[in-house]
Amino acid sequence: MARVRVLMAKPGLDGHDRGVKVVARALRDAGMEVVYTGLHQTPEEIVEAAIQEDVDIVGLSILSGAHMTLIPRVNELLKENGASDIVVIGGGTIPEEDVLALKEGGWAKEIFTPGTPLENIVEWINSHVKSKDN
Amino acid sequence: MEDLILAGDEKLAEIKANQEKWLEERQKIKDRPDKFETVSGMSVNDLYTPLDLKNFDYQKDLGFPGQYPYTRGVQPNMYRGRLWTMRQFAGFGTAKDSNQRYKYLLAKGQTGLSVAFDMPTIMGYDSDHPRALGEVGRVGVAIDSLQDMETLFSGIPLDKISTSMTINAPAAILWAMYIATGEKQGVRSEQLTGTIQNDLLKEYIAQKSWIFPPEPSLRIITNIFEYACQYVPRWNTISISGYHIREAGSTAVQELAFTLADGFAYVEAGIKAGLNVDDFAPRLSFFFNAHMDFFEEVAKYRAARRIWARRMKEKYGAKNPRSWMLRFHTQTAGCSLTAQQPENNIIRTAFEGLSAVMGGTQSLHTNSMDEVLALPSEKAVEIALRTQQIIAYETGAANVIDPLAGSYFVEALTNKMEEEAEKYFAEIEQRGGVLACIDQNFFQQEIADAAYSYQRNIDAKDRILVGVNEFVNPDEKIEIDLLKIDPQVEKDQVARLQKLRRERDNIRVNETLDALRRAFQGSENVIPYILDCVRAYATEGEIIQVGREVFGEYREKPVF
Structure with a gap:
């Protein structure tokens, strides 16, 4: 079975990359193929990377408070580029009501907030995302 | 005995x-x-x-407070003379919003200001730059020009307070704006007191808010050392920071070793730039994290003072005792706070704050319980400040100098921290120094490894976090008020900036920016040129853009 390909991305200007790196490593250890963009990416750069790397899922890590702007923007760009089959999830310091708004608006399939065990993220991806190459 | x-x-x-x-x-x-x-x-x-x-030597290893090697503290009477400065980091929204918060904090008994800037300001983008979209005024205050800085300190006399500014890549610009705001208030630069963080090495290592590559960044930093020495002698020109290294996931030893290694690199850069070590070293200050392991933290602060003093005296030949003294600010560990049962964070912060005091800190920020969820609310900020006041006035911790000295455990741990740090110094040197290590991703990988293993331990319950992996309330509903930033803040800030661009003397702006470009290309001290730009109301983004064109931008090679 082909492995799930993940793009871990850090949109926005903040430099808090502890979480995104820890999650990236846990996903890799769980057998996924993981690409990490590095910091300070624009939504345009992230979508371009997602398409180029032909990933199944994009994980957006945001701790700057700009999630309500950046997560929808990545979604719109994926759609515009005919890549809306790529699943978008998010993580970071995102208040409960924004989590609901992002999920209900269809901007993010799931949001993981501080304190989430790594295993939960791995399991969620395993049960919701299949590699396109299967 | x-x-x-x-x-x-x-x-x-x-x-x-x-x-x-x-x-x-x-x-x-x-x-x-x-x-x-x-x-x-x-x-x-x-x-x-x-x-x-076994080989403990009181005189050599500890000595007396205010005396070499300063293990017991930098002042002879420590908190009996003056308590630490209670300095709560704050800033959000517009300059006007933050100005009101500062006045509130000063009225509650806070004794120094600490400015948080928003991400566009930290990264050198004006509020109307496309990359600033959605980030204006979010995690700190938006400052685009001298005009905003004037508003930020309106009604706050700059000769009466000390201000710490958490700013790095554009530190020279924000510092110039502060100096120029002083000029407008009739305060001379010689009277100003405060700190700019200005520590770029830890940006490449951990905090990741860089703009230019390391070499030009180091040049601007040494320009600041030189300028301050002449014109702003009471200013702390750098706050060499372990805080962010720890927040990024490092261990206490890594925080200690990487931070001091950065400190040595700045000293070497200053000496290489032709400065006398005793002219700038007394203005170097440090910034450490206070995490949950009480004794480990106390040992870390004590070891830091001892290592710094020894190196400055023995290796760098500093003669002024002030060059030997490691003075530091502490902030409690944001990364130790939990989103679950956030009220528990008050207790965590209290223990952490106490360790900083027992370790002899010069100033302290105690985190608010809700910082893991959003920007702190006024109530949470007040409790955090009250925590410090309780430590200061009720616990007795400030009565006796270095009260844990002589504890077999604390002294053994202090020695151990020093030994482990020395091992890292040797490895860093063997790899070619701090800049080479940054280039090799050495620090970044060490920190990422430590962060991953910490998280794995929590997931495996090898480490218990109350409310997170044990003693959990499954039906928990978080009921604390969160501060929200109105999206209107961004629109208003952009409008104010664009009005400024229309109304200022644009010929003068361009002249000062051109002069700065030539200074960047040459080898002169750039600070007077930056001051001229700022006085002409050139924006932060415009000034940084000149630097981007001359120096280029740093690119990381991400590792995880």
Whole structure:
């Protein structure tokens, strides 16, 4: 079975990359193929990377408070580029009501907030995302 | 008296014999199955005795407060003279919003200001730049030009307060704006007191808010050292920061070692730029994290002072005692706070704050319980400040200088921290120094490894976090008020900026920017040129753009 390909991305200007790196490593250890963009990416750069790397899922890590702007923007760009089959999830310091708004608006399939065990993220991806190459 | 710590050989033999007897009994009793190690994963013994301090030399290792090697503190009377500065980091929204918060904090008894800037300001983008979209005024205050800085300190006399500004890549610009705001208030630059963080090395290592590559960044930093020495002599020109290294996931030893290694690199850069070490070293300051392991933190602060003093005197030949003194600010660990049962964070912060005080900090920020969820609310900020006041006035911790000295455990741990840090210094040197290590991703990988193993330990319940992986309230509903930033803030800030661009003297702006470009290309001190740009109301983004064109931008090679 082909492995799930993940793009871990850090949109926005903040430099808090502890979480995104820890999650990236846990996903890799769980057998996924993981690409990490590095910091300070624009939504345009992230979508371009997602398409180029032909990933199944994009994980957006945001701790700057700009999630309500950046997560929808990545979604719109994926759609515009005919890549809306790529699943978008998010993580970071995102208040409960924004989590609901992002999920209900269809901007993010799931949001993981501080304190989430790594295993939960791995399991969620395993049960919701299949590699396109299967 | 001597047998307390300075036990003679005979006494030691007696203690050793008794210890063996005790050990025999002690080993018959079963321990809990837990791992006994510090929060950084350093294993600790169950008991410490004089045997752990065999070569301990009071005069050489500790000395007296205010005396070399400053293990016991930098002032002779420590908190009996003056308590630490209670300095709560704050800033959000517009300059006007933050100005009101500062006045509120000063009215509540805070004794110094600490400015948080928003991400566009930190990264050198004006509020109307496309990359600033959605980030204006979010995690700090938006400052685009001198006009915003004037508003930020409106009604706050700059000769009466000290201000710490958490700003790095564009530090020279924000500092110039502060100096120019002083000029407008009739305050001379010689009277200004405060700190700019200005520590770019830790940006490449951990905090990641860089703009230019390391070499030009180091040049601007040494320009600041030189300028301050002449014109702003009471200013702390850099706050060499372990805080962010720790927040990024490092251990206590890594925080200590990487931060001091950065400090040595700045000293070497200053010397290489032709400055006399005693002209700038007294204005170097430090910034450490206070995490949950109380004794490990106290040992870290004590070891930091001792290592710095020894190196500055012995290796760099500093003669002024002020160059030997490591003065530091502390902030409690944001990364130790939990989103679950956030009220528990008040207790965590109190213990962390106490460790900083027991470790001899010069100033302290205690985190608000809700910072893991959003920007702190006014109520949460007040509790955080009250926590410091309780430590200061109710616990008795400020009565006695370096009260944990002489504890077998704390002294052994202080020695251990120093030894482990020395191992890192040797490795860093062997790899070609701090800049080479950054280039090799050495620090970044060490920190990422430590962060991953910490998280794995929590997931495996090898480490218990109350409310997170044990003692959980499954039906928890978080009911604390969160501060929200109105999206209108961004629109208003952009409108104000664009009005400024229309109304200022644009010919003068361009002239000052051109002069700055030539200074960047040459080898002169750039600070007077930056001051001219700022006085002409050139924006931060415009000034940084000149630097981007001359120096280029740093690109990381991401590792995880």
